[in-house]
């Protein structure tokens with residue numbers, strides 16, 4: 001019997017039960033995400049507040065398992081996409097480097113999206129304007145580990161003055177992805193960077 | 198993990214005594230009385246086996262599974278019909294055997310075996326546990342029993358790797374059990390025509406990987422699933438080697454080509470799985486070994502480059518580039534090696550080299566998902 005395996009499992013279960021964050025509906029119009037990325041939206045979004053993630057925000061329209069919109073704003077050299085605590089030393093976290101190319105950023109996002117053992121496939125990667133920069137757009141699919149739901153995703157990214165800005169939307173490939181895609185495209189097109197300070 | 202020394206019952210001693218000259222496997226194991234503790238254990242494992250059938254991690258490639266099952270049968274001889282081999286897609290070095298004859302062989306083990314004999318060494322060891330019914334003895338040990346009951350109670354969802362790992366960890370054997378299984382494994386190997394000496398090489402390679410991880414991170418693979426139940430001791434490797442040398446048969450064919458051919462269609466996917474572990478010390482030790490064993494192996498050389506690129510430590514960019522360049526000139530390297538080189542050239546501002554590398558990638562993969570992105574680099578020439 002391996003008790004060392006049991007302890008982390010128990011801790012995970014505990015952590016999942018104590019969630020202080022709450023969903024708050026957003027009013028239509030312009031919103032500045034994490035003080036760094038201004039976007040215009042149509043109002044049918046809720047934002048998860050109280051996550052203690054200064055550079056990562058999650059929105060949803062129909063509710064979290066059905067669709068999710070992730071913003072990663074102003075990720076600087078050496079930072080990971082999300083705040084990672086108590087990562088064992090022998091499993092280094094993938095970190096952003098400002099000389100990364102589009103392909104490297106996709107890989108960074110993939111490692112974030114497959115932490116739970118999900119299977120991620122890049123479908124398409126192409127240049128695109130985003131956040132006042134010559135950025136990129138990628139499409140992906142994922143088989144979500146937890147419920148084996150097949151999802152589709154679209155993301156826009158750009159590196160602005162050495163910092164990464166990334167918006168990624170993901171929803172089940174049946175119905176929900178197509179339902180929100182035009183809204184997400186419009187939202188991404190409206191994005192502008194707010195300089196620091 | 199430290200464990201209380203097993204207080205030997207008659208079964209254990211009897212098995213140990215048998216392991217002298219002329220040891221022969223016992224008679225076929227019959228399904229135990231369902232009302233006995235052993236019967237209860239079988240029922241639990243039958244349930245786990247049902248779940249395993251549904252697992253998305255189960256390899257369903259009939260040729261691959263038949264290859265491994267054939268090795269099992271060669272080793273298990275008359276017990277073959279009672280042992281069911283499952284190949285599980287997981288990059289960790291592991292194999293395990295449940296008392297009801299459900300045996301799992303993980304792809305991380307198959308990726309690491311240098312030849313069929315090394316794979317047979319691990320399978321033979323697991324068959325040894327089965328023939329001696331070690332798990333039942335462990336169950337009768339009070340401490341293991343309560344821990345086991347607790348473990349079985351908390352596996353809620355089947356098919357997750359974590360659950361498979363927990364099941365694998367359920368049968369923690371005593372040192373005596375391990376030694377007995379090692380000896381039985383050697384006997385079964387020799388009887389099946391494999392050189393027994395390969396058994397100690399499995400452990401030598403694994404110890405080298407763990408040492409490399411420790412050198413890199415200062416932390417050995419404490420959470421390795423296999424090592425929770427099978428402590429990798431230098432002493433154990435030495436004992437295996439001495440026992441194998443005493444048995445001779447060093448000139449038997451380890452069947453290197455057979456294993457390579459069997460895993461060939463899957464090796465690239467398994468190497469990708471391996472890098473996703475982000476255990477770069479271990480991966481670099483493994484890939485270093487693969488490229489040394491066969492310097493013409495372009496696939497291994499490409500993944501060596503990938504491991505350096507992803508580790509991204511001081512000097513790793515140069516090491517990655519060297520490995521990619523070697524791979525690009527060898528057979529077996531995937532076309533992605535040219536994309537990897539193109540990316541390094543682009544970052545370093547070597548534009549003619551970038552163009553040449555990306556052009557080779559696009560020629561081989563014109564429909565690649567990222568082709569449009571790459572074409573934009575070529576157009577801008579930036």
Ligand SMILES: [Zn+2]
Pocket residue numbers: 322326370375378426427
């Ligand atoms: Zn063992």
